[in-house]
Amino acid sequence: MPNNNKELILSAPLSGPVLTLANVPDAVFASGAMGDGIAIDPLNDTLYAPCDAEVIHVARTGHAVTLRADNGAELLLHLGLDTVELQGDGFSMLVKEGARVSHGQPLLRYDVDKVALRCKSLVSLLVITNGERFQARPITLEGVKVGEPLLHILAKAGGQAEHHEQDGGIEVFGQVRIAHRGGLHARPAALVRQTAQGFKSRSQLHFDGKSASCDSVMGMMGLAITEQAQVHVSCRGSDAEAALQALLATLSTALVEEAHASAPPPEPPRANAEAGVLHGVCAAPGLVTGPLVRLSGIQLPEDIGGHAIEEQRQHLNEALAQVRSEIHLTLEHARARQHRDEEAIFSAHLALLEDPLLLDAADLFIEQGSAAPHAWSRSIDAQCQVLQQLGSTLLAERANDLRDLRQRVLRVLLGEAWQFDVAAGAIVAAQELTPSDLLQLSAQGVAGVCMVEGGATSHVAILARGKGLPCLVALGEALLAQAPGQSVVLDADGGRLELTPTAERLAQVRQAQTRRTALRAQQQTLAHTPARTVDGVEVEVAANVASSAEAGASFANGADGVGLLRTEFLFVDRHTAPDEEEQRQAYQAVLDAMGNRPVIIRTIDVGGDKQLDYLPLPSEANPVLGLRGIRLAQVRPDLLDQQLRALLQTRPLDRCRILLPMVTEVDELMHIRQRLDALGTELGLSERPQLGVMIEVPAAALLAEQLAEHADFLSIGTNDLSQYTLAMDRDHAGLAARVDALHPALLRLIAQTCAGAARHGRWVGVCGALASDPLATPVLIGLGVRELSVSPPQIGEIKDRVRHLDAAQCARLSSELLNLGSALAVRRACHRHWPLG
Structure with a gap:
């Protein structure tokens, strides 16, 4: 019945399963071109009026009728798809144009068998054709019987669309x-x-x-x-x-699943021909042994009903907000560590968490009386079922991302601990792990994971490969029947989970693990000695850090210095800028943590994707191309002066090196050098720290010779240099994997930078992610780079890589790489010339 606000409840005109328009197999209806509404796959042979109304149109072929409800909403009821082509055969229209019909009155009957055999689909539509004035909200997304509430019709305020602009233009x-x-x-x-x-x-x-x-x-x-x-x-x-x-x-534009390595090709599960062995698909390679531990999913308590709707909505909204915050934090950590696959996966999770289909369905279930945990779980289950019924293995695997979101939100709603109680060195068995599960288990030091379900292209598989965590999937239900605590062998390379390994087999696997551990230990032991190529070229291997604690860990790992201290750690997550003394103490702590080794400190690099609450910058159409890095001095010279004064007061000053971000021309460098000199004079200093330029825009690389004339060193930031050269946003989830610094265009800019610096006797370092890629080490050395600033855990590995290279050969082969046509071609050539492992 309509009310004074022109609201209207429409009842089901047919009996059967309910579909959203987006799932209707007809482009015109599904696109919303005819209007908003809902669909039913009918189980009965008669179409009934959903409300009191006037018949304003009857299709000549008897397959559709249009009503005008008392509140003015015009309702098209269309039985089946492409049924117009039947020319009325099988249909009996029971009303005429101009007639007044009552709620529940029969409108037309049809011959189910005749029509079903000859039309595209029996799926039938209830569509609001004057949708500019009304909006429709489903009351149920489950099966209905004739006469049950189906659709809530609301008048739009001012007749305006809510999200995008009106369907004009x-x-x-x-x-x-x-x-x-x-x-x-x-x-x-x-x-x-x-x-x-x-x-x-x-x-x-x-x-x-x-x-x-x-x-x-x-x-x-x-x-x-x-x-x-x-x-x-x-x-x-x-x-x-x-x-x-x-x-x-x-x-x-293809989204490359992995930029730097292809996934191991999935193998079909083999029959269990061997006793005591389960066969599956390799998702991430490796050979490990350990006790088997089983993980179980969350079990919801019974929903007793009687909930306050608004209270349950609030519970769900608070939980969703908390999980969004957690995912944002995961994204920030992934970006900081340059883990692009991880970043892309959780960016997709964030989009799913905001998906209107999921949120609307959960809200609807709450309206129908479900508690927030059950409403969220039902919403996820419904969408998982849709994906799994589409006949696509890949989409069925993607349902796991939805299960991840269900689990994360339920943990918040139910107050369950996020941490698993799993010992380091265990091999985890589960029905199916989620990406969030994988990150937690990896952090806890498990030896490997295996799953009943899953696939080699799943997000869990991608993350497991990135973490170096052996992973076996598609092992079947027999996996969960195994006794926990037993020692097993996970041979992911061979697609085998050995349930009853002999003592000899366990010893063999442990020896293999020991050899790998010994290699890492050997690399770490030698990490404190200089890295020299076989022909005597010394390469400094420094660390990228963001705090004195990280600097201390890097010193312990054998870093030759700090190649990049990101000073943003002092400025973010606070309401006011740090004063001069706080900055001085922080920079001094990093210098102290590095003993007698040099520390390169980058001046504040905010703007673009890094905004500060207390430093409002002008609104920009493209912040990545706007006021960021050294350009900040244009709007806040006082902030940069304060930082320079703090740096000038560190001791010993000869170990403090200052690096300027986002320089594009010599005048910018000269201006900062003049400010440094003036501030040093004010402080009564006779010496100045070295001043370097970060090469992270093509302009700086092309002007490297001119910059090197006035700078003490150059440091290449390959992350930004890649995105600015390739015109691809490195934070764009679909393009990030293609922002590959081994692209020949990037290599040409690196070569030009090194050649320009050499003309003035300046050294060149690399502080971007490329420095941490062992495959790139020989290329960078060959092009003339003599300092690599890497993530702290990789110091020993990169030093070991340097010691096995011939710099002269690297120079000869690297020059040939500049003529290749793609990053992929460069990587293939690198694998051929300087194989890893």
């Missing part, structure tokens, strides 16, 4: 072949959503007779779009053309 169309490996799964779908949300226009994907809004990751994943499939894109609005081109580019 031009509409444009395009088509593209999907380049993403494995099709449009979670991460590429998250990228499409991210792209679409940058425009005012409404955007839709159309594939195989179905459509989905680009605002919904779940809706797009539900289309089951496969790799190399041809899809259509439509955009309507004032910026439709720009939106279309951006979406076509996103869809046609």
Whole structure:
């Protein structure tokens, strides 16, 4: 019945399972072109009026009728898809145009068998055709019987759309072949959503007779779009053309699962021909032994009902906010450690956590009386079922990302501890682990993981490979029948879990583990000695750090110095800037932690993606190309002067080296050198610290010779240099894997930087992620780099790598790499010339 606010509850006109329009196998209806609404896959043979209304149109072929409800909503009831082609055969219309009908009155009957055999689908629609005035909210997404509440109709305030602009403006169309490996799964779908949300226009994907809004990751994943499939894109609005081109580019740009190494090829599970052995698929290589420990998922208590709806909504919203915060923290850590795969995975999780299909379904279940944990769990289960029924192994694996979100949110809602009680060295067995589980277990030092389900392309597999954690998947239900505590052998390379290994076999595996441990220990023992190539070229291996504690750990690991101290750690997560004395103490603590070794301290590098609450910068269309790094001196010279004064008061000053970020021209360097001199004079100092320039934009690399004339050293930041050279945002989840600093264009800039510095007798270091890549070590040495600043745990490994190289050979072969055509070609050549392991 309508009320004074023009609200209306529509009842089910048919009996059967309920579908959202996005899951209707018809591009026109699913795209929302006809309006908002809902669908039913009918089990009965009669269509009934969902409310009191007037019949304003009857289809000539008898398959559809349009009603005008008393509140003005115009409702199209359309039985089946493509049924117009039946020309009325099998349909009996029971009402006429202009007639007044009552709620529950029969409108048309049809011959179920005749129509079902001849039409595309019996899925039937209830659509609001004047959607500019009304919006529809489903009351249920489960099966209904005729007459049960189905849809809540609300008048729009001012008749305006809520998210994108009104469906005015031009509409444009395009088509593209999907380049993403494995099709449009979670991460590429998250990228499409991210792209679409940058425009005012409404955007839709159309594939195989179905459509989905680009605002919904779940809706797009539900289309089951496969790799190399041809899809259509439509955009309507004032910026439709720009939106279309951006979406076509996103869809046609492959998201590389792993930039630096291909996943081990999955092998089909073999039959259990051997007693005491379970066979599975290798997701991450390795050979380990340890006690088997089983993990179980969260079991929800019985839902006793009687909940206050608003209270349950608040519980869920608070839990979602906490998990979002946790994921943001995970993303920050991944970015800081340059773990691009991890970053991409949890960026997709963040998008899923904000997906309207999930949130609306959970809210609906709460409205129907479910407690928040049960509503969230039911919402996730429903979407997992959709993905698993699409016939795609890859999409079925992506349902694991949803289970991860279910588990994380439930832990918050139920107050359960996040940490697993698993001892280091254990081999974990589970039905299926989630990405968050994997990160926790890796941090606790487990030896390996194995799962009943899962796949070699899953996010868990990607993370396990990145962590060097042996992982076996698809072992089958027999895995969970094994007694916990027994010693097993996980031979991931061979796809085997050996349940009853002999003493001899256990000894053999332990010996292999011991050899690997010994190699790492040997590298660590030699980490405190200089790294010289076989032909006598010494290369300093320093550490990238962000605190005095990290500097101390790096010193213990054998670092030859600090190649990059990121001073942002002093400025973030606070409401006011640190004063001069606080800064001086922090910088002095790092110098003290490094003994007699040099420390390169980068001046504050904020702006772009690093904003400070107490340092409001002008709003910029593209902050990454705006006021960041040394350009901050343009708007806050006092902040930089304060930092320079603090640095000038450290002792001994000859071990303090200052590095300037985002320099693009010589005048910027000269200005800071003049300020340094003036401040030093004010402080009565007779000496000055070395002043270096960070080479992280192409302009600086191209002007390296001119900069080297006035700088004491150059340090290449390959992370930013890569994104600025390749015109790819390194924080863009879909492109980050392609931002590869071994691209020949980058290598040419590095070579030019080294050649320019050499003309003035200056040394060149690399402090970006490329320095930590052992595959790149010979290339950098060959191009003339003489200092590598790496992540602290890799100091011993990189030094060991240097000691096995011939610098003259590196120079000869590296010059040839500059003529190759891609980063992939360079990496292949590096594997051929300087194999790892």
